[in-house]
Amino acid sequence: DTAVSQTPKYLVTQMGNDKSIKCEQNLGHDTMYWYKQDSKKFLKIMFSYNNKELIINETVPNRFSPKSPDKAHLNLHINSLELGDSAVYFCASSHLLSPGVSSYNEQFFGPGTRLTVL
Amino acid sequence: AQTVTQSQPEMSVQEAETVTLSCTYDTSESDYYLFWYKQPPSRQMILVIRQEAYKQQNATENRFSVNFQKAAKSFSLKISDSQLGDAAMYFCAYRSRNRDDKIIFGKGTRLHILP
Numbered sequence: 713d714t715a716v717s718q719t720p721k722y723l724v725t726q727m728g729n730d731k732s733i734k735c736e737q738n739l740g741h742d743t744m745y746w747y748k749q750d751s752k753k754f755l756k757i758m759f760s761y762n763n764k765e766l767i768i769n770e771t772v773p774n775r776f777s778p779k780s781p782d783k784a785h786l787n788l789h790i791n792s793l794e795l796g797d798s799a800v801y802f803c804a805s806s807h808l809l810s811p812g813v814s815s816y817n818e819q820f821f822g823p824g825t826r827l828t829v830l
Numbered sequence: 831a832q833t834v835t836q837s838q839p840e841m842s843v844q845e846a847e848t849v850t851l852s853c854t855y856d857t858s859e860s861d862y863y864l865f866w867y868k869q870p871p872s873r874q875m876i877l878v879i880r881q882e883a884y885k886q887q888n889a890t891e892n893r894f895s896v897n898f899q900k901a902a903k904s905f906s907l908k909i910s911d912s913q914l915g916d917a918a919m920y921f922c923a924y925r926s927r928n929r930d931d932k933i934i935f936g937k938g939t940r941l942h943i944l945p
Contacts, residue, residue, distance in 0.1 A: 743931065753869075753919055757932040768932050800873060808931050816863065816882070819925075819933060821875035 715739050716822035718803050724828045725793055732789045733825045735803030743767075743808045744786035745819065746778060749800040761786055762808050793829045800824045832857040834924050836936035843912045844944050850897075851907045851939050853922030860884075861927040864898065866907045867935075869919040878920070881905065909941075917943045 716737045725731050737744060745760040745768070760768040761780040775791045786805075790797060802824045807817035833856045843849035855864070866878040881889045881898050888896050893910045909916055922936040 745932065747933075753938050755921065755935040755938075757934070760932060762931075770932075802875065804875075804933075806931075816880070818877065818880075824873045824875075826873075 716803055716805055716820050718801075718822040718825050720825060721823060722826050722828075724830065726830055727793055727795060729793050730789070730791045731793060731827070732787055733801055733803075733827070735786045735788070735822055737784055737803075737805040737820070737822075739805060739820060741805040741807055741817075741820075742783055743806055744780065744783075745804040745806075746786065746788050747802040747804065747821075749802060749824070751799070755802070759786075759788075790827075793827075795829050798827055798829045800826050832859070832862075832924050832926065832934050834922050834934050834936035836922050836939050838939045839937070840940045840942065842942040842944055843909075845912055845914060847912055848908060848910045849912055849941065851909075851920055851922075851941070853905045853907070853936055855903050855905060855922070855924050857903070857924065857926075859926055859928070863925045863927070864896075864905045865923040865925065865933070866894070866896070867921040867923055868916075869921065869938075870915075870917070875921075879907065912943050914943050914945065917941060 719734045743762045746758040749755045759778045764780045777789045780786045803822040804819045806819040835854045862883045864881045868876045879891045897906045919938045921938045924934045
């Protein structure tokens with residue numbers, strides 16, 4: 713009964729290839745996120761979707777395209793992979809925080825996908 | 831824009847001793863959350879402790895406690911009675927209460943526990 717799952721856990725590929733990472737959550741959350749953790753362990757938001765609508769799109773190359781077919785899934789497709797794309801990619805989910813509402817909605821993280829580009 | 835700074839890339843502590851990890855942040859908002867996350871070698875992100883900015887009382891979770899100084903924008907983590915299983919990367923993090931609902935992480939502190 714995994715809360716946030718990602719597939720695959722490891723992905724090794726050649727430069728120039730196109731690859732996808734899938735994320736699914738079974739928590740009934742309305743918001744999903746992608747974070748990237750680089751080789752120095754720095755973790756940074758890339759995208760978030762609320763009810764299939766893109767609400768955060770940080771400065772990420774347009775080779776990265778998130779796709780949310782429904783509230784429970786947020787996939788990350790990467791075109792023309794480059795060496796610098798090697799990282800661990802984390803998916804997360806939560807209910808969106810609402811200003812003025814006191815209850816807290818925790819972001820749950822998936823186990824991460826280690827992408828290695830050769 | 832909000833920033834989170836962890837000035838200690840690595841720290842070591844003897845088993846059973848107490849260690850404090852430092853964190854400062856910058857924001858113009860008044861309503862937000864602060865966290866400490868633990869990332870062991872398994873790379874799973876584990877929430878250790880959470881602090882609501884509007885609460886003056888420092889959060890505690892068993893051996894983990896924070897010293898939250900809102901005016902100074904400081905948020906340190908104290909680990910008491912350190913155990914070998916506490917060895918990990920620790921990330922200080924900030925989350926706004928507005929619609930731009932992302933977590934901003936510091937660069938992390940690697941904690942070593944010496945037996």
